[in-house]
Amino acid sequence: MKSDKKPDVAVIGLGYIGLPTAAIVARSGCRVHGVDVSPHVVETINRGEIHIEEVDLDGLVQGVVSRGLLTASLEVPEADVFVIAVPTPFDKDHAPDISYVLAAGRSVAKVLKVGDIVILESTSPVGTTEALRDMIAEMRPDLKCPGLTSEIPDISVAYCPERVLPGKILEELTNNDRSIGGITPRCARKALAFYKLFVRGTCITTDSRSAEMTKLVENAYRDVNIAFANELSIISDKLGLDVWEVIRLANRHPRVNILSPGPGVGGHCIAVDPWFIVHSAPEESPLIRTARGVNDCKIHHVIARADELVKANPQAKVACLGLAFKANIDDFRESPARLVAATLARRFGSRISVVEPYAAELPREFEGTGAQLIDVDTALEQCDLLIVLVDHDVFRSVPLAERAGKVVYDTRGIWMDQPKVAEAVVPGLRLAS
Numbered sequence: 001m002k003s004d005k006k007p008d009v010a011v012i013g014l015g016y017i018g019l020p021t022a023a024i025v026a027r028s029g030c031r032v033h034g035v036d037v038s039p040h041v042v043e044t045i046n047r048g049e050i051h052i053e054e055v056d057l058d059g060l061v062q063g064v065v066s067r068g069l070l071t072a073s074l075e076v077p078e079a080d081v082f083v084i085a086v087p088t089p090f091d092k093d094h095a096p097d098i099s100y101v102l103a104a105g106r107s108v109a110k111v112l113k114v115g116d117i118v119i120l121e122s123t124s125p126v127g128t129t130e131a132l133r134d135m136i137a138e139m140r141p142d143l144k145c146p147g148l149t150s151e152i153p154d155i156s157v158a159y160c161p162e163r164v165l166p167g168k169i170l171e172e173l174t175n176n177d178r179s180i181g182g183i184t185p186r187c188a189r190k191a192l193a194f195y196k197l198f199v200r201g202t203c204i205t206t207d208s209r210s211a212e213m214t215k216l217v218e219n220a221y222r223d224v225n226i227a228f229a230n231e232l233s234i235i236s237d238k239l240g241l242d243v244w245e246v247i248r249l250a251n252r253h254p255r256v257n258i259l260s261p262g263p264g265v266g267g268h269c270i271a272v273d274p275w276f277i278v279h280s281a282p283e284e285s286p287l288i289r290t291a292r293g294v295n296d297c298k299i300h301h302v303i304a305r306a307d308e309l310v311k312a313n314p315q316a317k318v319a320c321l322g323l324a325f326k327a328n329i330d331d332f333r334e335s336p337a338r339l340v341a342a343t344l345a346r347r348f349g350s351r352i353s354v355v356e357p358y359a360a361e362l363p364r365e366f367e368g369t370g371a372q373l374i375d376v377d378t379a380l381e382q383c384d385l386l387i388v389l390v391d392h393d394v395f396r397s398v399p400l401a402e403r404a405g406k407v408v409y410d411t412r413g414i415w416m417d418q419p420k421v422a423e424a425v426v427p428g429l430r431l432a433s
């Protein structure tokens, strides 16, 4: 990458990570070519529109597309820097699937030239960046690849994970610190020069394997700590305690900071990435594996509690509040709230309504159940039993006066002022008088 000229950048995979990254790099003045296998995604972006929900992304994409700085296509063009941000799911045995990364890598390898930089941003099991490099070396024997030659390599290959919060992606993409792991220190320096173009946070260079593990460790840390809170909530239900009160008091200890329980852990990061560690070191990761199990169990605990409550109130109309996997986003992937609501809809049919301000319609699994999507005001007017599954701001802001007289099961602890009665009858449930 020459220092006097901004690089041409190709971003492969234009989803929740790739599109905001492409737009921010374009805003820094680089010409960016976005690449996706989905014609719908490519057409939408070329119209200056977006196919995902993210705060302020629409205006940014519209601006950089109209200035000719961001274009999208199905094919990978020549560029100076290639950023890969494609999915890394796991299979039914929780083994990581890096086939999307390798497919993206194959399309990049075809157009690589001397001096280019390839950066993997997808969350990946340890060793994936080296596997990507090996594949490039095999496809392009004409290029000297880093770590495989004693001479100065022709290309650089690095790993730089993303740690953004959905809903704050644009802000965090710019301001968060980044770990940049090179296959060699030279690769890390080359990638660092690229990130310095648009990242204001501190960029710390390391090797690719450490950077890969760092990303996995961050999410495993969250998962283990949430599992502790979720286990406490299950224990508290059994003992007839209010877990929110217990946590609130315990957190007065200067060195204790227990996280909040919820209906389980969802999304495509915290519920997925710990498995990448477990898969690579199964004997050595009992705590991380158990935490995954605890968080999955919490979903079934919430279903059982909600089921009990719906049956105990046979005349009540029920509103499940939220489907997203976390607050204030439109992402329903691997969402415990969605699983709880869909299970209740299958069991209780049209007695169940769902409030999800971020959804235009209910997901497919609700078809034929009789459940309806309603707004929060309708739920407050018509439903007697409210099951809080997501802590969206719009739910959090409902005042006590509007919830008075309702039976409430608050799995997120957003309505701490809800009067509690009859806990001995249905332990752990927040019941309104």
Ligand SMILES: NC(=O)c1ccc[n+]([C@@H]2O[C@H](COP(=O)([O-])OP(=O)(O)OC[C@H]3O[C@@H](n4cnc5c(N)ncnc54)[C@H](O)[C@@H]3O)[C@@H](O)[C@H]2O)c1
Pocket: 012, 013, 014, 015, 016, 017, 018, 035, 036, 037, 038, 041, 085, 086, 087, 088, 100, 103, 104, 121, 122, 123, 124, 162, 163, 164, 165, 166, 268, 269
């Ligand atoms: N979403 C997040 O909050 C987040 C945060 C940190 C890390 N990550 C990681 O970033 C990676 C991408 O996640 P995402 O949420 O952006 O996924 P996404 O599903 O929103 O987007 C991925 C895009 O890649 C495209 N794609 C798939 N294969 C392709 C190929 N061979 N060539 C070109 N395009 C291809 C898909 O069509 C899709 O548009 C994953 O590894 C994820 O774990 C995501």
